[in-house]
Amino acid sequence: MNRIVRRNQLSDNVVELVVASPVIARKRKPGQFIILRTHADKAERIPLTIADADSNAGTITLVFQVVGKSTAELSDLKEGDSIHDLAGPLGKPTHVENFGSVVCIGGGIGIAPLHPIAQAMKSAGNRVTSILGARTKNLLIMQEHMKKASDEVIVVTDDGSAGDQGFVTTALEKLISSGEKVDMVVAIGPSIMMKMVCKVTKQHDIRTVVSLNTIMVDGTGMCGCCRVSVDGTTQFVCVDGPEFDGHKVDFEEMMQRQSTYLDQEKKSYEIYKHGCGDNCTCNRK
Amino acid sequence: MTLTAAERMKIPRQNMREQPPAERVKNFKEVPFGYTEDEAVEEAKRCIACKAPQCMTGCPVEIDIPKFIQQIANRDFERAIETVKKTNLLPAVCGRVCPQETQCEIKCILGKKHKPVAIGNLERFIADYERNKLGAKIPQIASKSGRRVAVVGAGPAGLTVAGDLAKMGHSVTVFEALHRLGGVLMYGIPEFRLPKEILEFEAKFLEKLGVEFKVNAVIGMQYSLDELFEQGFEAIFLGTGAGLPYFMNIPGENFNGVYSANEYLTRSNLMGAYEFPKSDTPIAQSKNVAVVGGGNVAMDAARTAKRLGAENVYIIYRRSEQEMPARLAEVHHAKEEGIIFNILMNPTRFIGDKNGWLTKVECIKMELGEPDNSGRRRPVPVKGSEFMIDIDCAVIAIGNGPNPLVPRTTPDLETNKWGNIIANPETQKTSKKGVFAGGDIVLGAATVILAMGEGRRAAKAIDDYLKTGNW
Numbered sequence: 019m020n021r022i023v024r025r026n027q028l029s030d031n032v033v034e035l036v037v038a039s040p041v042i043a044r045k046r047k048p049g050q051f052i053i054l055r056t057h058a059d060k061a062e063r064i065p066l067t068i069a070d071a072d073s074n075a076g077t078i079t080l081v082f083q084v085v086g087k088s089t090a091e092l093s094d095l096k097e098g099d100s101i102h103d104l105a106g107p108l109g110k111p112t113h114v115e116n117f118g119s120v121v122c123i124g125g126g127i128g129i130a131p132l133h134p135i136a137q138a139m140k141s142a143g144n145r146v147t148s149i150l151g152a153r154t155k156n157l158l159i160m161q162e163h164m165k166k167a168s169d170e171v172i173v174v175t176d177d178g179s180a181g182d183q184g185f186v187t188t189a190l191e192k193l194i195s196s197g198e199k200v201d202m203v204v205a206i207g208p209s210i211m212m213k214m215v216c217k218v219t220k221q222h223d224i225r226t227v228v229s230l231n232t233i234m235v236d237g238t239g240m241c242g243c244c245r246v247s248v249d250g251t252t253q254f255v256c257v258d259g260p261e262f263d264g265h266k267v268d269f270e271e272m273m274q275r276q277s278t279y280l281d282q283e284k285k286s287y288e289i290y291k292h293g294c295g296d297n298c299t300c301n302r303k
Numbered sequence: 304m305t306l307t308a309a310e311r312m313k314i315p316r317q318n319m320r321e322q323p324p325a326e327r328v329k330n331f332k333e334v335p336f337g338y339t340e341d342e343a344v345e346e347a348k349r350c351i352a353c354k355a356p357q358c359m360t361g362c363p364v365e366i367d368i369p370k371f372i373q374q375i376a377n378r379d380f381e382r383a384i385e386t387v388k389k390t391n392l393l394p395a396v397c398g399r400v401c402p403q404e405t406q407c408e409i410k411c412i413l414g415k416k417h418k419p420v421a422i423g424n425l426e427r428f429i430a431d432y433e434r435n436k437l438g439a440k441i442p443q444i445a446s447k448s449g450r451r452v453a454v455v456g457a458g459p460a461g462l463t464v465a466g467d468l469a470k471m472g473h474s475v476t477v478f479e480a481l482h483r484l485g486g487v488l489m490y491g492i493p494e495f496r497l498p499k500e501i502l503e504f505e506a507k508f509l510e511k512l513g514v515e516f517k518v519n520a521v522i523g524m525q526y527s528l529d530e531l532f533e534q535g536f537e538a539i540f541l542g543t544g545a546g547l548p549y550f551m552n553i554p555g556e557n558f559n560g561v562y563s564a565n566e567y568l569t570r571s572n573l574m575g576a577y578e579f580p581k582s583d584t585p586i587a588q589s590k591n592v593a594v595v596g597g598g599n600v601a602m603d604a605a606r607t608a609k610r611l612g613a614e615n616v617y618i619i620y621r622r623s624e625q626e627m628p629a630r631l632a633e634v635h636h637a638k639e640e641g642i643i644f645n646i647l648m649n650p651t652r653f654i655g656d657k658n659g660w661l662t663k664v665e666c667i668k669m670e671l672g673e674p675d676n677s678g679r680r681r682p683v684p685v686k687g688s689e690f691m692i693d694i695d696c697a698v699i700a701i702g703n704g705p706n707p708l709v710p711r712t713t714p715d716l717e718t719n720k721w722g723n724i725i726a727n728p729e730t731q732k733t734s735k736k737g738v739f740a741g742g743d744i745v746l747g748a749a750t751v752i753l754a755m756g757e758g759r760r761a762a763k764a765i766d767d768y769l770k771t772g773n774w
Contacts, residue, residue: 041525055482060575060582063482088583103482105519235574235584238480238521239706240490240546241566247557252550257707271557274659278559282585289580 020054020101023077028159031084032127033093034069035101040076042068042106048114048134049229049261052078052106053237056091061102064088065234067131067260068107070163081130081159086283087290108237109260112227116143118201121193122168123149123186123215125207129160131229132206136167139204145169147193147200151186151207155179187214200224205264209276213269220265228264230255233276246272308351316418317346324639328609331494331577334636340378343428347376349413350420357410358422363756364391364463368407368422375425381440384433387426388442392466392508393459393755395434395501396488398427401752402630434501439508445472450769453478453536455522455709458486459751460542460742462506463758464765469512471766476536477509478520480708483573486544487743488751490573491565493603495610499572523708528716528738538737538765541724542758545743546706550699551595555653560587560661564600564700571607589696591615593664595650596700597627602634604698605642616642617692621649621669621682647671647682651689653697663691703748713738723747731761736774739765 024036042052046068055061070079084093095101112135120139124132129150140146148168152158153176165171173181174189182189186207194200203226205215212228219226232244232255239257246253247268253259319335319342321327327334338346350372358368367386374383387394403423411419433439450473454461457479465475483489484506488497510516522531522543531539548563550556567586570576574584592608594601597620608616618637620627624646627634638644647669654663668688671680705722717725717734724733724740731739741757743749768774 045525060578060584062574062583103519105480105482105521105525107524108521235566235569236481236490236546238546238708240548241569242548242550242563243566245550245557252552252557271659275557275559277659278587279585282579282588286580286583286585 020104022095022097022099022101025095025097028081029156032157032159033082033084035080035092035095036077037080037101037104038076039078039104042104043071043076043078044073046071046078046107047111048138049112049131050107050109051131051237051260052080052104053108053234054092054101054105055103056088056095057102061091062088063103063235063237064092065108065231065237065256067229067231069130069133069160071134081127083127086287090287090290105237108256110258112138112204112261114138114142118144119147119199120144120202120204121147121149121190121200123151123190123203123205123207123211124164125151125186125211126153126157127159128207128211128229129158129164132204133160133163133167135204135206136164140167140169147172147198149174149186149189149193150181151175151189151211152180153177185214186211187218190215190218194218194222194224202227204229209269209273212264216264216267216269226264227261228267229260230262230267230272231260232272233278246275306348311349311351312413312417314345314349316349316421317342317424319424324641327495328640331610333498334495337431338424338428340380340432343375343425344378346421346425347372350376351413353412357412358407358420361406361408361410363406363752364759366390366426371429372420372422372425375429380429380432381437383429384437385440385442387429390759391755393462393505394426395430395505396459396497397752397755398423398425398430399497400488400492402750404631406752431501434504439504439511441511442470444470444512447474448472448769450474451476451536452765452769453531453539454542455539456480456486456542456544456742456744457484457506457516458542458544458742458754459488460544460754460758460761461486461540462509463755464540464542464741464762465514466509466512467759467762468765469509469514471762473766473769474513474515476515476517478522479516479518480521481573482518484516484518486542490569491600491603493568493572493607495606496603521708523712528709528713528735532737538739538768540731540758540761540765541709541733541738541740541744542742542754543706543709543744545703545748547704548699549702549704551650551701553650553652555655555661556699558653558655558661559659560589560696561653562587562696562698564594564596564604564698565703567604567698568600568607571611577607577611586611587696589613589694591617591692591694592696592698593617593619593650593692593694594698594700595619596702597622597629598700598702599629599633601698601700602629602637602642604700605637606640608696608698609640609642613696617645617694618642619645619648619650619664619666621647622679623647623671626679645692649682649684650697654691661695661697662693664694664697665689665691703743705744705747709744721747729760730764731757732764732774737768
């Protein structure tokens with residue numbers, strides 16, 4: 019179960035896994051996510067949005083960035099290995115219809131969950147313009163996939179090493195001021211990016227959907243760890259989202275909550291990288 | 304040697320030895336040690352085998368209590384566990400977490416003049432004896448019926464239905480959304496009250512009866528109920544629990560450090576966060592913790608916080624101690640462990656620092672007014688009595704609503720205004736043909752044993768439905 023059939027290193031610390039999971043491959047819809055655990059003993063539950071699926075082959079594609087112990091362990095798995103626990107699909111699917119012209123904005127690792135949404139928007143008859151952003155060239159992922167899923171792709175990097183130099187918001191402003199009609203924006207990426215995109219689209223009164231990546235434990239509505247304030251009410255990202263009207267999300271609060279365990283996560287990752295195990299008493303621990 | 308009733312009544316109720324408070328707050332090991340064989344036999348001898356025993360009427364799963372106690376008194380431990388397991392496949396769980404003092408023991412005739420027979424302790428003893436000394440024996444199973452039943456949720460209700468139906472010869476598959484079995488017994492009840500090893504032993508025992516378990520299976524998302532029927536299941540039992548935490552809807556509730564009890568306990572129990580960084584799931588390392596609520600879940604959260612190293616742990620409860628829904632034993636254990644009880648108080652807002660971390664809770668004093676719908680005196684705020692408590696962690700333990708995943712994806716399943724699935728109280732039948740429901744998803748947040756009682760009823764009704772086809 020959950021065997022890794024293909025593993026690709028997309029950039030220094032971004033990995034793509036194609037995982038055999040026939041039921042999820044068949045059932046998943048754009049916007050949905052899974053929760054996985056890498057091994058039996060004491061592993062944490064990590065949510066990852068499904069980047070692609072092949073219902074004929076019975077596989078789903080997961081793309082993730084190594085940011086801590088659990089993602090490092092996931093990255094260590096090889097083709098033929100199995101992911102110990104895999105549950106899904108979870109969350110509400112993206113609301114897809116023919117809106118007219120949709121701009122899909124992906125930042126860094128956020129391009130992965132954006133991909134199936136762009137695909138679905140295009141098959142629903144929308145004109146899809148994708149704006150892909152990253153800090154630097156080798157962090158840009160899935161460009162070819164996104165080209166296939168879009169009518170037009172605009173690439174920007176913070177340092178100008180690929181595409182135009184600038185942020186996704188710069189590209190969006192430029193697109194809007196060029197007179198292009200934008201009926202809807204879908205933005206997925208770092209919280210600060212989504213917040214800034216929403217600031218721009220609000221000025222132009224463009225409906226904007228964001229996909230939130232809050233901390234989760236069970237992912238089925240049971241714990242409330244992933245809660246966010248949307249339009250002044252508390253919503254659970256796992257069962258009420260992960261997508262919300264970006265103009266109504268309290269990003270400040272969300273970003274604060276995302277930082278809850280930074281110190282502990284760092285410590286856990288340090289111990290893992292050091293590799294001398296749980297009983298290590300050396301100073302680095 | 305037979306004892307007279309008078310002699311039996313002279314035997315004092317046997318206390319279970321337990322870890323001393325100062326020691327146990329430093330570990331997550333179980334608090335009571337359980338009876339020795341001699342202690343159990345001595346306690347069992349206290350039962351006077353009265354002519355019209357009432358204890359059984361208090362048991363939602365109708366254990367033949369006088370019989371198994373008699374068997375323990377006769378040191379016939381093997382038969383005693385058979386007696387218990389005839390109607391209860393989770394005796395080690397029930398012996399630990401059932402509120403016997405309001406169910407079976409309250410009916411014990413000895414309780415009129417003396418202390419009632421310690422039925423719960425004896426149930427626990429005999430279950431532990433079997434696990435440690437005998438190994439679980441497979442009970443008689445009816446011949447295979449070839450009928451397939453899906454059970455959604457591996458909590459107390461679901462496990463009970465699965466065990467009963469398996470014994471009746473049906474093929475049962477249990478779908479569990481999480482990666483471990485037990486539902487609230489796994490994620491909610493701490494190790495120091497119910498060791499997970501014991502829970503898994505009892506859950507896994509069902510596999511020996513032929514029950515198939517599928518973990519990581521989120522019904523409603525992975526399969527709809529109609530898809531389960533298409534796969535050949537002829538009946539479905541929904542035991543999806545009260546898994547949606549209520550918050551207070553007061554300002555500051557989303558500051559870092561504010562948890563639902565479900566989250567706090569899930570991190571610690573299911574994910575083993577108390578062993579972080581040995582386990583990968585972190586939990587707040589707090590100095591001053593306020594737990595809001597007065598039920599067993601609140602006690603569990605408070606005692607967990609203490610064991611995680613908090614210096615001051617407060618229970619904040621808006622009524623008086625008399626109205627607290629927690630078991631007396633839990634309140635007693637919590638007090639022994641130094642939990643501070645702030646009763647007749649209610650939080651009005653949380654206060655945080657500029658980085659979004661919780662620093663204080665503002666509370667208002669309460670007084671008791673006229674009785675409300677629950678028959679308890681309604682707590683009324685005392686105007687202008689607000690005050691602050693310094694805290695860096697708060698756990699909201701004021702109850703849970705029903706998990707929405709199945710009702711939301713099953714439009715033809717009727718729910719009440721709170722989202723609980725409506726089920727016939729005698730048959731557990733829902734509005735959808737072939738679908739039964741029980742436990743907290745029907746009752747709202749109740750107890751383990753009530754959920755098991757609903758499971759037993761549902762199993763009988765499902766068996767009947769499979770045989771007759773009558774809906």
